[in-house]
Amino acid sequence: MGRVELGALVVTRGNPEQALSGAPSSWSSTWPVLGKTVLERWLDRVQHLGAGMVSVVRSDAQLPNVLQTMCGWANEGVERILLILLGSYAEVDLLDVVQFHSRTQNQVTRVFDPEGPLGISLYDRGEVLRHRGGSSNATKLPARYDFSGYVTRLSSIGSYRQLVLDALNGSCGIRPAGSQQQDGIWIDPSAKVHSSVQIQAPCFIGRNVRLRAGVVIKQYCSIEEGSEIDIGTTIDQSSILPYTYIAPGLNVRHAVVDGTRLQHIDRGVTVDLGRAGLSAGLAQSISSPGGLSPE
Protein backbone atom coordinates (compact mmCIF):
# COMPACT_ATOMS: atom_id res chain seq x y z
CA MET A 1 0.00 0.00 0.00
CA GLY A 2 1.25 3.48 -0.82
CA ARG A 3 1.70 6.11 1.81
CA VAL A 4 -1.59 7.59 2.97
CA GLU A 5 -1.41 10.97 4.59
CA LEU A 6 -4.84 10.97 6.21
CA GLY A 7 -7.44 8.37 7.18
CA ALA A 8 -10.87 9.20 8.60
CA LEU A 9 -12.89 7.00 10.91
CA VAL A 10 -16.49 8.02 11.58
CA VAL A 11 -18.27 6.35 14.49
CA THR A 12 -22.05 6.65 14.29
CA ARG A 13 -23.01 6.52 17.89
CA GLY A 14 -25.13 9.67 18.41
CA ASN A 15 -25.44 10.99 21.90
CA PRO A 16 -23.81 8.36 24.14
CA GLU A 17 -26.12 8.87 27.11
CA GLN A 18 -29.27 8.59 25.06
CA ALA A 19 -27.97 5.72 23.04
CA LEU A 20 -27.45 3.84 26.27
CA SER A 21 -30.79 4.75 27.78
CA GLY A 22 -32.70 4.23 24.55
CA ALA A 23 -34.52 7.47 25.22
CA PRO A 24 -37.39 7.87 22.77
CA SER A 25 -36.61 11.53 22.24
CA SER A 26 -33.16 10.85 20.79
CA TRP A 27 -32.54 11.04 17.06
CA SER A 28 -30.45 9.02 14.75
CA SER A 29 -27.61 10.15 12.51
CA THR A 30 -29.36 8.17 9.76
CA TRP A 31 -32.26 10.62 9.70
CA PRO A 32 -31.93 12.90 6.71
CA VAL A 33 -31.87 16.65 7.07
CA LEU A 34 -33.35 18.04 3.85
CA GLY A 35 -32.35 15.10 1.69
CA LYS A 36 -29.06 14.03 3.20
CA THR A 37 -28.10 12.55 6.56
CA VAL A 38 -25.68 14.19 8.93
CA LEU A 39 -23.42 11.17 8.41
CA GLU A 40 -23.43 11.70 4.64
CA ARG A 41 -22.65 15.36 5.14
CA TRP A 42 -19.67 14.48 7.37
CA LEU A 43 -18.45 11.94 4.81
CA ASP A 44 -18.69 14.52 2.02
CA ARG A 45 -16.50 16.87 4.01
CA VAL A 46 -14.01 14.18 4.93
CA GLN A 47 -13.70 13.14 1.28
CA HIS A 48 -13.39 16.77 0.27
CA LEU A 49 -10.49 16.95 2.71
CA GLY A 50 -8.71 14.32 0.66
CA ALA A 51 -8.71 11.47 3.16
CA GLY A 52 -7.10 8.44 1.52
CA MET A 53 -8.98 5.98 3.70
CA VAL A 54 -12.48 6.47 5.08
CA SER A 55 -14.40 4.05 7.25
CA VAL A 56 -17.71 4.20 9.07
CA VAL A 57 -18.11 2.12 12.19
CA ARG A 58 -21.66 1.33 13.22
CA SER A 59 -23.01 2.52 16.54
CA ASP A 60 -23.21 -1.00 17.94
CA ALA A 61 -19.47 -1.51 17.47
CA GLN A 62 -17.40 -1.70 20.62
CA LEU A 63 -14.61 0.73 21.30
CA PRO A 64 -11.90 -1.97 20.79
CA ASN A 65 -13.05 -2.27 17.16
CA VAL A 66 -12.42 1.42 16.67
CA LEU A 67 -8.97 1.16 18.23
CA GLN A 68 -8.27 -1.96 16.18
CA THR A 69 -9.09 -0.11 12.97
CA MET A 70 -6.96 2.85 13.97
CA CYS A 71 -4.03 0.60 14.88
CA GLY A 72 -4.44 -1.30 11.62
CA TRP A 73 -4.28 1.91 9.63
CA ALA A 74 -1.28 3.14 11.61
CA ASN A 75 0.48 -0.15 10.92
CA GLU A 76 -0.23 0.25 7.23
CA GLY A 77 1.44 3.63 7.30
CA VAL A 78 -1.44 6.08 7.54
CA GLU A 79 0.21 9.19 8.94
CA ARG A 80 -2.78 10.85 10.56
CA ILE A 81 -6.16 9.54 11.62
CA LEU A 82 -9.20 11.75 11.97
CA LEU A 83 -11.66 10.22 14.43
CA ILE A 84 -15.21 11.58 14.38
CA LEU A 85 -17.57 10.33 17.07
CA LEU A 86 -20.80 11.36 15.44
CA GLY A 87 -22.61 13.29 18.13
CA SER A 88 -23.06 16.59 16.41
CA TYR A 89 -23.42 18.47 13.17
CA ALA A 90 -20.57 21.00 13.29
CA GLU A 91 -19.37 23.13 10.44
CA VAL A 92 -15.75 22.77 11.45
CA ASP A 93 -13.19 23.58 8.79
CA LEU A 94 -11.43 20.22 8.85
CA LEU A 95 -8.58 21.46 6.67
CA ASP A 96 -7.92 24.17 9.24
CA VAL A 97 -7.91 21.52 11.99
CA VAL A 98 -5.29 19.50 10.06
CA GLN A 99 -3.17 22.60 9.49
CA PHE A 100 -3.49 23.59 13.15
CA HIS A 101 -2.40 20.06 14.14
CA SER A 102 0.69 20.32 11.94
CA ARG A 103 1.53 23.78 13.17
CA THR A 104 1.34 22.90 16.85
CA GLN A 105 3.21 19.62 16.31
CA ASN A 106 1.02 17.80 18.80
CA GLN A 107 0.36 14.08 18.72
CA VAL A 108 -3.36 14.60 19.30
CA THR A 109 -5.69 17.50 18.54
CA ARG A 110 -9.21 17.66 19.91
CA VAL A 111 -11.94 20.01 18.71
CA PHE A 112 -14.05 21.92 21.23
CA ASP A 113 -16.81 24.47 21.05
CA PRO A 114 -17.91 26.65 24.00
CA GLU A 115 -20.13 23.80 25.26
CA GLY A 116 -17.38 21.19 25.28
CA PRO A 117 -15.76 18.54 23.10
CA LEU A 118 -17.30 17.87 19.69
CA GLY A 119 -16.01 14.30 19.38
CA ILE A 120 -13.56 15.25 16.63
CA SER A 121 -9.93 14.25 17.18
CA LEU A 122 -6.86 14.04 15.00
CA TYR A 123 -4.16 11.52 15.92
CA ASP A 124 -0.62 11.12 14.69
CA ARG A 125 0.38 7.62 13.64
CA GLY A 126 3.03 7.42 16.35
CA GLU A 127 0.50 8.17 19.07
CA VAL A 128 -1.83 5.41 17.85
CA LEU A 129 1.00 2.87 17.71
CA ARG A 130 2.15 3.90 21.17
CA HIS A 131 -1.38 3.30 22.46
CA ARG A 132 -1.46 -0.13 20.80
CA GLY A 133 1.77 -1.01 22.55
CA GLY A 134 0.06 -0.30 25.84
CA SER A 135 2.48 2.46 26.74
CA SER A 136 1.24 4.59 29.56
CA ASN A 137 3.96 7.16 29.10
CA ALA A 138 2.22 10.44 28.67
CA THR A 139 3.07 12.33 25.57
CA LYS A 140 2.32 16.02 25.23
CA LEU A 141 -1.18 16.99 26.25
CA PRO A 142 -3.69 17.00 23.39
CA ALA A 143 -3.89 20.30 21.60
CA ARG A 144 -7.22 22.04 21.86
CA TYR A 145 -8.74 23.45 18.71
CA ASP A 146 -11.51 25.90 19.59
CA PHE A 147 -14.38 26.23 17.17
CA SER A 148 -16.98 28.97 17.39
CA GLY A 149 -19.04 28.32 14.26
CA TYR A 150 -22.34 26.53 13.74
CA VAL A 151 -22.91 23.43 15.88
CA THR A 152 -26.00 21.35 16.65
CA ARG A 153 -25.56 18.40 18.96
CA LEU A 154 -27.55 15.31 18.02
CA SER A 155 -29.20 15.14 21.38
CA SER A 156 -32.97 15.30 20.98
CA ILE A 157 -35.88 15.57 18.59
CA GLY A 158 -35.82 19.29 19.35
CA SER A 159 -32.22 19.59 18.19
CA TYR A 160 -33.02 17.67 15.01
CA ARG A 161 -35.88 20.05 14.27
CA GLN A 162 -33.65 23.02 15.09
CA LEU A 163 -31.16 21.81 12.48
CA VAL A 164 -33.97 21.47 9.92
CA LEU A 165 -35.22 24.98 10.75
CA ASP A 166 -31.73 26.47 10.55
CA ALA A 167 -31.17 24.77 7.19
CA LEU A 168 -34.50 26.06 5.83
CA ASN A 169 -33.71 29.54 7.13
CA GLY A 170 -30.20 29.48 5.68
CA SER A 171 -28.75 29.90 9.18
CA CYS A 172 -26.26 27.08 8.64
CA GLY A 173 -24.32 25.67 5.73
CA ILE A 174 -26.83 22.93 4.85
CA ARG A 175 -28.45 23.47 1.49
CA PRO A 176 -31.58 21.44 0.71
CA ALA A 177 -31.26 18.79 -1.99
CA GLY A 178 -33.41 19.38 -5.05
CA SER A 179 -34.23 22.58 -6.81
CA GLN A 180 -35.79 25.69 -5.40
CA GLN A 181 -39.18 25.98 -7.13
CA GLN A 182 -40.13 29.23 -5.47
CA ASP A 183 -38.42 31.39 -2.91
CA GLY A 184 -37.85 29.08 0.06
CA ILE A 185 -39.65 26.04 -1.41
CA TRP A 186 -37.39 23.18 -2.43
CA ILE A 187 -39.01 20.34 -4.35
CA ASP A 188 -37.11 17.43 -5.83
CA PRO A 189 -37.96 16.99 -9.53
CA SER A 190 -39.03 13.37 -8.89
CA ALA A 191 -41.70 14.40 -6.34
CA LYS A 192 -45.34 14.06 -7.41
CA VAL A 193 -47.30 17.03 -6.17
CA HIS A 194 -51.01 17.33 -6.99
CA SER A 195 -52.00 20.67 -8.44
CA SER A 196 -54.31 21.39 -5.50
CA VAL A 197 -51.55 21.06 -2.91
CA GLN A 198 -50.77 24.23 -0.93
CA ILE A 199 -47.17 24.72 0.11
CA GLN A 200 -45.91 27.53 2.34
CA ALA A 201 -42.26 28.60 2.38
CA PRO A 202 -39.85 27.67 3.70
CA CYS A 203 -40.14 23.94 3.28
CA PHE A 204 -38.54 20.93 1.65
CA ILE A 205 -40.15 18.16 -0.43
CA GLY A 206 -37.72 15.32 -1.06
CA ARG A 207 -37.09 12.70 -3.72
CA ASN A 208 -40.02 10.50 -4.81
CA VAL A 209 -42.37 12.13 -2.32
CA ARG A 210 -46.06 12.00 -3.20
CA LEU A 211 -48.43 14.75 -2.05
CA ARG A 212 -52.03 13.91 -2.90
CA ALA A 213 -54.96 16.23 -3.55
CA GLY A 214 -55.81 18.83 -0.96
CA VAL A 215 -52.66 18.38 1.09
CA VAL A 216 -51.40 21.48 2.90
CA ILE A 217 -47.71 21.77 3.75
CA LYS A 218 -47.23 24.69 6.10
CA GLN A 219 -44.02 26.53 6.99
CA TYR A 220 -40.90 24.78 8.23
CA CYS A 221 -41.79 21.29 7.09
CA SER A 222 -39.49 18.69 5.62
CA ILE A 223 -41.00 15.73 3.79
CA GLU A 224 -38.16 13.29 3.23
CA GLU A 225 -37.59 10.75 0.48
CA GLY A 226 -40.31 8.32 -0.56
CA SER A 227 -42.98 9.57 1.83
CA GLU A 228 -46.62 9.89 0.90
CA ILE A 229 -49.12 12.34 2.37
CA ASP A 230 -52.66 11.29 1.63
CA ILE A 231 -55.66 13.41 0.64
CA GLY A 232 -56.45 16.51 2.64
CA THR A 233 -53.86 16.12 5.35
CA THR A 234 -52.12 19.17 6.80
CA ILE A 235 -48.50 19.04 7.90
CA ASP A 236 -47.41 21.97 10.04
CA GLN A 237 -43.89 22.65 11.38
CA SER A 238 -43.06 18.97 11.22
CA SER A 239 -40.60 16.55 9.67
CA ILE A 240 -41.81 13.42 7.92
CA LEU A 241 -38.95 10.93 7.78
CA PRO A 242 -38.25 8.75 4.74
CA TYR A 243 -40.79 6.21 3.51
CA THR A 244 -43.58 7.27 5.83
CA TYR A 245 -47.22 7.13 4.82
CA ILE A 246 -49.61 9.63 6.45
CA ALA A 247 -53.33 8.81 6.17
CA PRO A 248 -56.01 11.18 4.74
CA GLY A 249 -57.54 14.10 6.57
CA LEU A 250 -55.04 14.41 9.40
CA ASN A 251 -53.43 17.40 11.06
CA VAL A 252 -49.80 16.77 12.03
CA ARG A 253 -48.28 19.65 14.02
CA HIS A 254 -44.94 20.16 15.76
CA ALA A 255 -43.89 16.57 15.28
CA VAL A 256 -41.40 14.20 13.73
CA VAL A 257 -43.04 11.14 12.18
CA ASP A 258 -40.96 8.07 11.39
CA GLY A 259 -43.19 5.34 9.96
CA THR A 260 -45.79 4.67 12.63
CA ARG A 261 -43.99 6.61 15.33
CA LEU A 262 -44.94 10.24 16.01
CA GLN A 263 -42.77 12.21 18.38
CA HIS A 264 -44.32 15.46 19.54
CA ILE A 265 -41.65 18.13 19.78
CA ASP A 266 -43.17 20.42 22.44
CA ARG A 267 -44.65 17.76 24.70
CA GLY A 268 -41.93 15.17 24.45
CA VAL A 269 -44.52 12.44 23.92
CA THR A 270 -44.18 9.55 21.50
CA VAL A 271 -47.32 8.02 20.00
CA ASP A 272 -47.81 4.93 17.86
CA LEU A 273 -50.00 6.10 14.99
CA GLY A 274 -49.99 2.66 13.42
CA ARG A 275 -52.48 1.19 15.92
CA ALA A 276 -54.96 3.86 14.93
CA GLY A 277 -54.25 3.30 11.23
CA LEU A 278 -53.03 6.86 10.82
CA SER A 279 -49.57 6.22 9.43
CA ALA A 280 -47.36 3.42 8.17
CA GLY A 281 -43.89 2.64 6.99
CA LEU A 282 -43.51 2.23 3.23
CA ALA A 283 -41.40 -0.34 1.43
CA GLN A 284 -38.36 1.45 0.03
CA SER A 285 -38.23 -0.36 -3.30
CA ILE A 286 -41.90 -0.05 -4.27
CA SER A 287 -42.54 2.25 -7.17
CA SER A 288 -45.77 1.12 -8.74
CA PRO A 289 -47.62 3.19 -11.35
CA GLY A 290 -50.34 3.87 -8.81
CA GLY A 291 -47.84 5.27 -6.39
CA LEU A 292 -46.49 4.03 -3.10
CA SER A 293 -48.48 1.68 -0.93
CA PRO A 294 -48.40 1.15 2.80
CA GLU A 295 -46.63 -2.01 3.92
Added chain:
Amino acid sequence: MYTTTMYRLQFPSTAGRADSRNFMNQIKKLVGDTYQPHVTIDLSAVTELTADGIDLLLECAERVEHADGSVSIVSASAEVLIILEVTRLTSVVKTIETEAEQVPAFISSIGDSTGTGQVAA
Protein backbone atom coordinates in the same frame (compact mmCIF):
# COMPACT_ATOMS: atom_id res chain seq x y z
CA MET B 1 -90.52 22.25 29.54
CA TYR B 2 -87.38 20.48 28.31
CA THR B 3 -84.66 19.12 30.54
CA THR B 4 -81.03 19.73 29.65
CA THR B 5 -78.80 17.20 31.30
CA MET B 6 -75.08 16.58 31.81
CA TYR B 7 -73.99 13.01 31.58
CA ARG B 8 -70.71 11.40 32.36
CA LEU B 9 -69.80 8.19 30.57
CA GLN B 10 -66.75 6.00 30.87
CA PHE B 11 -65.16 5.28 27.49
CA PRO B 12 -64.28 1.59 27.16
CA SER B 13 -60.58 0.90 27.70
CA THR B 14 -60.53 -1.30 24.63
CA ALA B 15 -63.02 -0.60 21.89
CA GLY B 16 -64.02 -4.26 21.64
CA ARG B 17 -67.32 -5.18 20.06
CA ALA B 18 -69.27 -5.79 23.29
CA ASP B 19 -67.86 -2.74 25.08
CA SER B 20 -68.50 -0.55 22.06
CA ARG B 21 -72.07 -1.78 21.70
CA ASN B 22 -72.73 -1.17 25.38
CA PHE B 23 -71.26 2.33 25.16
CA MET B 24 -73.28 3.22 22.06
CA ASN B 25 -76.45 1.88 23.66
CA GLN B 26 -75.96 4.34 26.50
CA ILE B 27 -75.44 7.16 24.01
CA LYS B 28 -78.52 6.21 22.00
CA LYS B 29 -80.64 6.08 25.15
CA LEU B 30 -79.62 9.47 26.45
CA VAL B 31 -79.94 11.04 23.01
CA GLY B 32 -83.46 9.62 22.78
CA ASP B 33 -84.46 10.68 26.28
CA THR B 34 -82.81 14.04 26.62
CA TYR B 35 -83.02 17.46 25.05
CA GLN B 36 -79.57 18.86 24.23
CA PRO B 37 -77.54 16.31 26.17
CA HIS B 38 -74.13 17.44 27.39
CA VAL B 39 -71.96 14.36 27.49
CA THR B 40 -68.63 14.17 29.26
CA ILE B 41 -66.64 11.16 28.18
CA ASP B 42 -64.05 9.96 30.65
CA LEU B 43 -61.02 8.60 28.82
CA SER B 44 -58.99 7.80 31.94
CA ALA B 45 -59.10 4.07 31.22
CA VAL B 46 -57.86 4.50 27.66
CA THR B 47 -54.11 4.13 27.24
CA GLU B 48 -54.14 3.79 23.49
CA LEU B 49 -56.73 5.05 21.03
CA THR B 50 -57.10 2.57 18.19
CA ALA B 51 -58.88 3.01 14.86
CA ASP B 52 -61.99 1.36 16.38
CA GLY B 53 -61.81 3.74 19.33
CA ILE B 54 -61.65 6.75 17.03
CA ASP B 55 -64.65 5.46 15.06
CA LEU B 56 -66.60 4.94 18.27
CA LEU B 57 -65.82 8.43 19.50
CA LEU B 58 -66.81 9.91 16.14
CA GLU B 59 -70.11 8.01 16.07
CA CYS B 60 -70.86 9.18 19.59
CA ALA B 61 -70.08 12.81 18.72
CA GLU B 62 -72.23 12.58 15.60
CA ARG B 63 -75.27 11.24 17.46
CA VAL B 64 -75.01 13.79 20.26
CA GLU B 65 -74.48 16.58 17.76
CA HIS B 66 -77.65 15.55 15.90
CA ALA B 67 -79.50 15.94 19.19
CA ASP B 68 -78.14 19.49 19.50
CA GLY B 69 -75.99 18.38 22.40
CA SER B 70 -72.26 18.59 23.00
CA VAL B 71 -69.46 16.20 23.82
CA SER B 72 -66.49 16.88 26.06
CA ILE B 73 -63.50 14.70 26.76
CA VAL B 74 -61.98 14.46 30.22
CA SER B 75 -58.91 12.72 31.67
CA ALA B 76 -57.29 11.89 28.35
CA SER B 77 -53.61 10.93 28.50
CA ALA B 78 -51.01 12.99 26.63
CA GLU B 79 -50.77 10.24 23.99
CA VAL B 80 -54.54 10.09 23.48
CA LEU B 81 -54.73 13.89 23.27
CA ILE B 82 -52.19 13.87 20.45
CA ILE B 83 -54.24 11.28 18.55
CA LEU B 84 -57.34 13.47 19.03
CA GLU B 85 -55.45 16.45 17.63
CA VAL B 86 -53.94 14.55 14.70
CA THR B 87 -57.37 13.22 13.71
CA ARG B 88 -58.90 16.68 14.16
CA LEU B 89 -61.34 15.27 16.69
CA THR B 90 -60.51 18.23 18.93
CA SER B 91 -62.54 20.35 16.52
CA VAL B 92 -65.56 18.12 17.14
CA VAL B 93 -65.28 17.47 20.87
CA LYS B 94 -64.07 19.77 23.60
CA THR B 95 -61.15 18.56 25.68
CA ILE B 96 -61.21 19.57 29.33
CA GLU B 97 -58.86 18.87 32.20
CA THR B 98 -61.57 18.35 34.82
CA GLU B 99 -65.34 18.26 34.88
CA ALA B 100 -65.38 21.54 36.80
CA GLU B 101 -64.44 23.22 33.54
CA GLN B 102 -67.51 21.71 31.94
CA VAL B 103 -69.96 23.53 34.20
CA PRO B 104 -69.47 27.13 32.95
CA ALA B 105 -69.87 26.00 29.35
CA PHE B 106 -72.95 24.04 30.33
CA ILE B 107 -74.55 26.99 32.16
CA SER B 108 -73.75 29.24 29.23
CA SER B 109 -75.36 26.84 26.82
CA ILE B 110 -78.58 26.46 28.80
CA GLY B 111 -78.84 30.24 29.05
CA ASP B 112 -79.55 30.20 25.32
CA SER B 113 -82.26 27.58 25.56
CA THR B 114 -85.69 27.40 27.10
CA GLY B 115 -84.80 24.31 29.04
CA THR B 116 -83.86 23.79 32.63
CA GLY B 117 -80.43 22.58 33.59
CA GLN B 118 -80.08 19.34 35.44
CA VAL B 119 -76.83 17.70 36.27
CA ALA B 120 -76.72 13.94 36.52
CA ALA B 121 -74.21 12.58 38.97
